[in-house]
Amino acid sequence: MTNCPTLIVTVGLPARGKTYISKKLTRYLNWIGVPTREFNVGQYRREFVKIYKSFEFFRPDNEEGLKIRRQCASAALNDVRQYLTEEQGQVAVFDATNTTRERRETIIQFAEQNGFKVFFVESVCEDPDVIQENIVQVKLGSPDYTNCNTEEAVEDFMKRIKCYENSYETLDEVLDRDLSYIKIMDVGQRYLVNRVLDHIQSRIVYYLMNIHITPRSIYLCRHGESELNVKGRIGGDSGLTPRGKEFAKNDLKVWTSQMKRTIQTAEALDVPYEQWKVLNEIDAGVCEEMMYEEIQENYPLEFALRDQDKYRYRYPKGESYEDLVQRLEPVIMELERQENVLVICHQAVMRCLLAYFLDKTAEELPYLKCPLHTVLKLTPVAYGCKVESISLNVDAVNTHRERPENVEVSRMSEEALLTVPAHQ
Amino acid sequence: PEEEAEEEEEEHLFTSVPQFCNSPTMIVMVGLPARGKTYISKKLTRYLNWIGVPTKMFNVGQYRREAVKIYKNFEFFKPDNEEAMRIRKACAAAALKDVTAYFTKEQGQVAVFDATNTTRERRAIIISFAKEKGYKVFFVESICDDPEIIAENIRQVKFGSPDYVDRDIDEAMEDFIQRIDCYRASYMPIDDERDRKLSYIKIFDVGNRYLVNQVQDHIQSRIVYYLMNIHVTPRSIYLSRHGESELNLLGRIGGDSGLSPRGQKYANALATFIKGQNIRDLKVWTSHMKRTIQTAEALGVQYEQWKALNEIDAGVCEEMTYEEIQENYPEEFALRDQDKYRYRYPKGESYEDLVHRLEPVIMELERQENVLVICHQAIMRCLLAYFLDKPADELPYLRCPLHTVLKLTPIAYGCKVESFFLNIEAVNTHRERPVNVDINRNPEEALQTVPDHI
Numbered sequence: 058m059t060n061c062p063t064l065i066v067t068v069g070l071p072a073r074g075k076t077y078i079s080k081k082l083t084r085y086l087n088w089i090g091v092p093t094r095e096f097n098v099g100q101y102r103r104e105f106v107k108i109y110k111s112f113e114f115f116r117p118d119n120e121e122g123l124k125i126r127r128q129c130a131s132a133a134l135n136d137v138r139q140y141l142t143e144e145q146g147q148v149a150v151f152d153a154t155n156t157t158r159e160r161r162e163t164i165i166q167f168a169e170q171n172g173f174k175v176f177f178v179e180s181v182c183e184d185p186d187v188i189q190e191n192i193v194q195v196k197l198g199s200p201d202y203t204n205c206n207t208e209e210a211v212e213d214f215m216k217r218i219k220c221y222e223n224s225y226e227t228l229d230e231v232l233d234r235d236l237s238y239i240k241i242m243d244v245g246q247r248y249l250v251n252r253v254l255d256h257i258q259s260r261i262v263y264y265l266m267n268i269h270i271t272p273r274s275i276y277l278c279r280h281g282e283s284e285l286n287v288k289g290r291i292g293g294d295s296g297l298t299p300r301g302k303e304f305a306k307n308d309l310k311v312w313t314s315q316m317k318r319t320i321q322t323a324e325a326l327d328v329p330y331e332q333w334k335v336l337n338e339i340d341a342g343v344c345e346e347m348m349y350e351e352i353q354e355n356y357p358l359e360f361a362l363r364d365q366d367k368y369r370y371r372y373p374k375g376e377s378y379e380d381l382v383q384r385l386e387p388v389i390m391e392l393e394r395q396e397n398v399l400v401i402c403h404q405a406v407m408r409c410l411l412a413y414f415l416d417k418t419a420e421e422l423p424y425l426k427c428p429l430h431t432v433l434k435l436t437p438v439a440y441g442c443k444v445e446s447i448s449l450n451v452d453a454v455n456t457h458r459e460r461p462e463n464v465e466v467s468r469m470s471e472e473a474l475l476t477v478p479a480h481q
Numbered sequence: 482p483e484e485e486a487e488e489e490e491e492e493h494l495f496t497s498v499p500q501f502c503n504s505p506t507m508i509v510m511v512g513l514p515a516r517g518k519t520y521i522s523k524k525l526t527r528y529l530n531w532i533g534v535p536t537k538m539f540n541v542g543q544y545r546r547e548a549v550k551i552y553k554n555f556e557f558f559k560p561d562n563e564e565a566m567r568i569r570k571a572c573a574a575a576a577l578k579d580v581t582a583y584f585t586k587e588q589g590q591v592a593v594f595d596a597t598n599t600t601r602e603r604r605a606i607i608i609s610f611a612k613e614k615g616y617k618v619f620f621v622e623s624i625c626d627d628p629e630i631i632a633e634n635i636r637q638v639k640f641g642s643p644d645y646v647d648r649d650i651d652e653a654m655e656d657f658i659q660r661i662d663c664y665r666a667s668y669m670p671i672d673d674e675r676d677r678k679l680s681y682i683k684i685f686d687v688g689n690r691y692l693v694n695q696v697q698d699h700i701q702s703r704i705v706y707y708l709m710n711i712h713v714t715p716r717s718i719y720l721s722r723h724g725e726s727e728l729n730l731l732g733r734i735g736g737d738s739g740l741s742p743r744g745q746k747y748a749n750a751l752a753t754f755i756k757g758q759n760i761r762d763l764k765v766w767t768s769h770m771k772r773t774i775q776t777a778e779a780l781g782v783q784y785e786q787w788k789a790l791n792e793i794d795a796g797v798c799e800e801m802t803y804e805e806i807q808e809n810y811p812e813e814f815a816l817r818d819q820d821k822y823r824y825r826y827p828k829g830e831s832y833e834d835l836v837h838r839l840e841p842v843i844m845e846l847e848r849q850e851n852v853l854v855i856c857h858q859a860i861m862r863c864l865l866a867y868f869l870d871k872p873a874d875e876l877p878y879l880r881c882p883l884h885t886v887l888k889l890t891p892i893a894y895g896c897k898v899e900s901f902f903l904n905i906e907a908v909n910t911h912r913e914r915p916v917n918v919d920i921n922r923n924p925e926e927a928l929q930t931v932p933d934h935i
Contacts, residue, residue: 230690247677250691253709256848263706266693334834345828374799380788384838394699 062141063257064168065150066161068179070225071218072191074244075180078265079152080440082178085264088413089386090379091257092146096137098153101129109201112216117224130160134167141173148257149173156225158232165236176258177238178265179228187244188218195439245269264390270437273396275414276309277407278432280318281325282453310398312336312388319401330401335384338403342375349458349477353470360473364464367423378423381409389413404456407433414442424460429453454480504617505584506700508593509607511622513668514661515634517687518623521708522595523894525621528707531867532840533833534700535589539580541596544572552644555656558663573603577610584616591700592616599668608679619701620681621708622671630687631661638893687713707844713891716850717760718868720861721886723772724748725907728800729883732908732934735792735799740775743905747884748779750903754886755780755853764852766790766842773855784855789838792857796829803912803931807924814927818918821877832877835863843867858910861887868896878914883907908934 065082067075079095086093105125106114114122130153140146155161161177168175182188192214196202202210228238230249239262240249248266253259311328313319314336323330344352344359352360356373363370371377385406392398392410400410404427412422414435427433430453434445455478463472508525510518522538529536548568549557557565573596583589598604604620611618625631635657639645645653671681673692682705683692691709696702724744728736740748755763765782767773768790777784798806798813806814810827817824825831839860846852846864854864858881866876868889881887884907888899909932917926 234690246695247673248691248693250693250709252689256845259706259710259848262709263702266696266705267702334837383788391699394702 060255062146062173063148064137064141064164064173064175065148065261066155066164066175066177067150067152068155068161068177068228068238069181070156070221071154072188072196072214073180073182074191074270075154075178076152076195077270077440078178078180078241079150081268082261082264083148083150084413084416085389086148086261087416087418088382088389089260090382091148093148093150094140094146095150095152096133096140098126098129098133098151101133102126103200105129112213112220115217115220117220130163134164138167138171142171154221156221158226174254174258175237176254176261177228177236178261179238179240181227181240181242182244184243198439239265241265264393267390267393269394271396273398273437275392275397275435276399276432277410277427277435278399278401279403279407279427279429280313280316280322280401282429282451308397310395311401312398313401314338314403314406316403319403322401333388335388336400336402336406339378339381339405340372340375342372344372344375348480350474353473357470357473358466361464361466361468364460364473367460368419378405378409379419381405385409385413415444416441426457429456454478504615505589506591506617506619507580507607507611508591508704509598509604509618509620510593510595511598511604511620511671511681512624513599513664514597515631515639515657516623516625517634517713518597518621519595519638520713520894521621521623521684522593524711525704525707526591526593527867527870528843529591529704530870530872531836531843532703533836534591535587536591536593537583537587537589538593538595539576539583541569541572541576541594544576545569546643548572555660555663558660560663560667573606577607581614584614597664599664601669601672604671617697617701618680619697619704620671620679621704622681622683624670624683624685625687627686641893682708684708707847710844710847712848714850715891716852718846718851718889719755719758719853719886720864720881720889721751721776721853721855722857722861722881722883723770723776723855724751724905725883726772729908729910730935732802732804732932733800734803735795737770737772739771743884743907744772744776745779747903747905747907748776750884750905751776751886752780754901754903758888760851760853762851764849765855766852767855768792768857768860770857773857776855787842789842790854790856790860793832793835793859794826794829796826798826798829802934804928807927811924811927812920815918815920815922818914818927821914822873832859832863833873835859839863839867869898870895880911883910908932 065079067079069075076097076099079097083093083095102125103109105128113119116122133151133153137149137151141149151164155164155177165175189211192211196214197207197210202213205213228236228240230251234251237252237254237258239251242248245266245268248262250262253262309328311323311326311330313323313330313332315332315334316337319336320330320332341347344356347355349360359373363372368378371380388400389410392400400407402410405423407427408422408425411417411425411427411433417425430449430451432447432449434447436443436445458478459476461472461475508522510522512518519540519542522540526536526538545568546552548571556562559565576594576596580592580594583592594607598607608618632654635654639657640650640653645656648656671679671683673694677694680695680697680701682694685691688709688711693705696705724740724747726744727738727741728734729744730741763782765777765780765784767777767784767786769786769788770791773790774784774786795801798810801809803814813827817826822832825834842854843864846854854861856864859877861881862876862879865871865879865881865887871879882902884903884905886901886903888901890897890899912932913930915926915930
């Protein structure tokens, strides 16, 4: 997707959501397969100045403070250079206020010297309610304020913001017309987008324009347990329904795949639902509908290769988890736009979605536990996601197979089948 | 047995894309003449229809040409020309009436209202109209003051307009410039303060900069994304299938076979052809399947593989001949002939599914400049339908023969197509829709249009 590495640079006063955006963007880019890391200059400052005293550190006439802050920014840029040139990083998110043209110019020159593209993300907001909520959600819990009571912390932080206000130079339509940037105004009411240079910047803009901070919850679950009998009855419906009706009260959207078992599960809820083909379970190609024992017997080599790299391994004539992530990207984008949604899907699909919300790596993703008859309720909070696991108290088979110890191609059948869960 | 029950139920009940819109949406263009409004309107309409959102464009200029058979000169557009003003208002009203008919009687979901709409007053009328009917409104304003771009615009599309068919170029240019001036004095761009509750995108200088305000829903978000990815830099897109494959020779569909000897010859011929075209900075894309990769290898340049470009998955019919499909799945075969666009092979895909998975390819093609896409028959049909604005019922029957390169060059409001057959013989893989598509037809009727093979 990218040729030169890209440096994303946040711009904005404190409490404008820069770190929220940085973390979310980093999570998204990594999930879609673009190696990305964020560099928060505040972190560097906390490492350097072990104890935060007060807003006075940030006063524009505090020479000592300014020196330290400049050093921290340099140290962070140094790490950026290392990440992008020596660690195969493709995108670095440089998270700091960067509120003066001078500071931004320094960064631009740094990027030019190293052959990085620069894309600015400025967040502008003057709504006092939003800023207040921001401070309550993330600043009060910051290491800077662990020993302060709420009032003290808020007061200090407001004074901190003031320190930046006088020297704040917003990205200017005329003066900065040659820069590539997006200016986000009032938490997404309005955007100004200037000089998008390439594919990755275009995707970043699209993503940033689709996220929101309205409180909501996303419910992920698999279809009810399916029994392979002639009547095609699904066990576990009765477990889901009472809960389901409860969910449905809150303006809940319900999404399913186009496979019978998720549709039948949704039908039992008796609410309108939308079907997405891309929510269909991973295509196991030649191994479709086999038991693990059969796969071991017929395709022992493939079975071992899959255990070696479960994320990238593609079933012959089938798909890999990596392929799944790619086809699920529109679902994630739409989930970002929506508010309360219940997604009824499948084991591999649910693992991919969960990995996105919980920032799990590609190595962990194929082994995330997504048992049947359990609903995961995800609620965005602060910089991350709260997870509540709601068991529906209906028995079901376990379908989770852990990575066995021996993944060698030459392993014995018993070693391959060691971690297969019990079944009829 | 459970399998078959599943297949029957899955039938044709679903679309491969979720429903995007509830209320219909009006996209309202804003801008002086020669700012690309009609270009954007047509392109956006084509894109939305291709992704499955029924969209229609309403060009008020067309209505005016119907009402006033002969265009004399720019004086028609003078702000003090009362008679003309009456006619123009009537035309706008007529167009709005047709918008309503499109939404209520023709199941339209998006209407693109293409006119200058340069005054607040006119926009207020439209907003009122939409509010009353329960339509969403999204404005697209194009702002440009670069005289070169405007002149090029006039050259490309205005000279060919019915308004200027009997004029020489200099006359036409001069008249059009005065026409623009008629609007200029009363032009009030969308105001970021006063109009902050409206949903809109402002496009500055053909895409250098965008201002996006109050995006309401999914379809508006997709529209914004699309508009931010298109450009007008001249370039060409080359579409070709892989060289003839071993399975092609046997009349078998799908699979992942390599090139036949003739197919390999084609790959070499393609390399020669491409070199001869002297294309600047050409990107080459293939699928993940052997036959397209082998074709690209002959070019001796870097190429990118897209899984999304893989041929349509024929599910249980993979690697069968049409004769075998008729023998083993006669009902499926008939159903497919009844609705080739929406029909999904059991455990496979439909053309409709293909369009959905090709959308990121189209988006990236819009961003790029010169690209050669080496793909497959069904894939190429989908891509071609996008560029040539072919509807869903024509798409699965577009002719995309082997060993033929199609060169698409955007021009004016559409696309010029040049076809280059590289003189290497290949089997024909095109099966026309047979006359009898009934489930109870006999095998001969079903197999009537199957092309020859070994």
